[in-house]
Amino acid sequence: MAEVQVKDDGGKGGKVRSKKQNTRVDMTPMVDLGFLLITFFMFTTTFSKPNVMDLGLPAKPKENQKPPDTEIKLNNSISLIIGKDNKIFYHQQDQAGLNDQTLIETNFDREGITKVIERAKAGASDKEKFTVIIKPTDDAVYKNFVDILDEMAITKNERYGVTDIKPWEEAIYKKKVGE
Amino acid sequence: MCDVAFLLLTFFILTTQFKKPDVESIKPPSSISEKLLPDASLMTINVTPAGTFYFQPVENGTERIQLLDNMAAKYKLPAFTNQEKVAFTKVQAVGVPIGQLKGFLNLPEDKQKAFKAKEGIPMDSTNKQLIDWVQQSLAVNPNYKLAIKGDVTTKYPKVKGLFEGLRDIDFLKFWLITSQEKSN
Numbered sequence: 001m002a003e004v005q006v007k008d009d010g011g012k013g014g015k016v017r018s019k020k021q022n023t024r025v026d027m028t029p030m031v032d033l034g035f036l037l038i039t040f041f042m043f044t045t046t047f048s049k050p051n052v053m054d055l056g057l058p059a060k061p062k063e064n065q066k067p068p069d070t071e072i073k074l075n076n077s078i079s080l081i082i083g084k085d086n087k088i089f090y091h092q093q094d095q096a097g098l099n100d101q102t103l104i105e106t107n108f109d110r111e112g113i114t115k116v117i118e119r120a121k122a123g124a125s126d127k128e129k130f131t132v133i134i135k136p137t138d139d140a141v142y143k144n145f146v147d148i149l150d151e152m153a154i155t156k157n158e159r160y161g162v163t164d165i166k167p168w169e170e171a172i173y174k175k176k177v178g179e
Numbered sequence: 180m181c182d183v184a185f186l187l188l189t190f191f192i193l194t195t196q197f198k199k200p201d202v203e204s205i206k207p208p209s210s211i212s213e214k215l216l217p218d219a220s221l222m223t224i225n226v227t228p229a230g231t232f233y234f235q236p237v238e239n240g241t242e243r244i245q246l247l248d249n250m251a252a253k254y255k256l257p258a259f260t261n262q263e264k265v266a267f268t269k270v271q272a273v274g275v276p277i278g279q280l281k282g283f284l285n286l287p288e289d290k291q292k293a294f295k296a297k298e299g300i301p302m303d304s305t306n307k308q309l310i311d312w313v314q315q316s317l318a319v320n321p322n323y324k325l326a327i328k329g330d331v332t333t334k335y336p337k338v339k340g341l342f343e344g345l346r347d348i349d350f351l352k353f354w355l356i357t358s359q360e361k362s363n
Contacts, residue, residue: 041191052354
């Protein structure tokens with residue numbers, strides 16, 4: 001493929017004539033390489049950029065400003081507690097109703113938390129205002145947090161909040177993980 | 180056709196920016212987000228698995244020098260020499276407390292690259308240097324954007340502390356760097 005084609009017109013006659021050389025060089029390999037490089041650079045330019053996820057935090061309430069009324073009906077919200085070792089728990093209870101049985105463990109799979117959120121949303125009395133309350137414990141890792149935000153994007157939940165775990169929830173959680 | 184192909188090749192070669200090697204390897208968590216990191220003036224906070232913070236200032240020489248001056252003024256440090264300022268414009272990421280920055284900038288370049296921060300930039304309730312870096316950067320140019328790159332195994336309380344600090348200075352919109360989730 002890469003040879004330079006030389007046309008030999010046979011050795012006829014005794015006189016040595018200067019051979020007529022074909023000056024056309026086969027460019028195929030060079031062009032092949034060119035396209036290979038193009039492909040390489042095209043792929044690297046688009047893939048070297050990392051993906052990002054938007055995150056907007058709520059502003060801290062000013063001192064002379066009353067925090068807005070954030071009371072949400074229990075069946076209109078679901079609390080997700082992110083624990084250690086990639087464990088996740090959920091409940092729809094208040095302080096009185098929460099115990100070992102009502103704090104339920106699930107997982108980060110599609111069959112787990114996605115289903116739970118969808119089910120809770122279907123059972124909400126006001127679907128427009130269905131809110132997910134995310135409560136990472138101090139045992140949680142950053143990945144869990146991102147996974148949950150991701151889950152919000154998957155289930156198309158615009159209304160969610162990240163907050164600290166309440167002491168009464170933490171007590172039940174600690175009991176559940178055996179501490 | 181070949182001409183066009185080689186034109187394209189030249190274009191891609193010239194426009195490709197190779198990823199600079201990171202100081203410490205951070206594996207961002209995966210997400211379904213398909214949004215790519217925008218090209219805006221971007222400062223990045225890297226959080227290592229151990230929870231140390233690195234701050235990557237915007238890649239703009241003159242604005243970096245302003246930032247350095249601002250930080251020196253804020254912490255009442257002696258002014259940085261011109262040599263140190265030049266070193267700062269080239270630095271990949273800052274991972275030392277402000278008091279040790281002078282020593283870090285005076286290291287030879289190859290040592291800077293291999294430098295692994297033991298403590299990183301302090302960020303706790305009493306000493307919020309990391310937040311000051313962000314705040315002083317914004318003072319130089321309020322259009323800066325912030326991206327946070329955390330590792331899969333970074334403890335959440337570390338990240339929470341950072342978020343709370345950013346809320347304190349009313350800087351509420353930023354990006355979390357993630358990797359593309361593999362389709363399954």
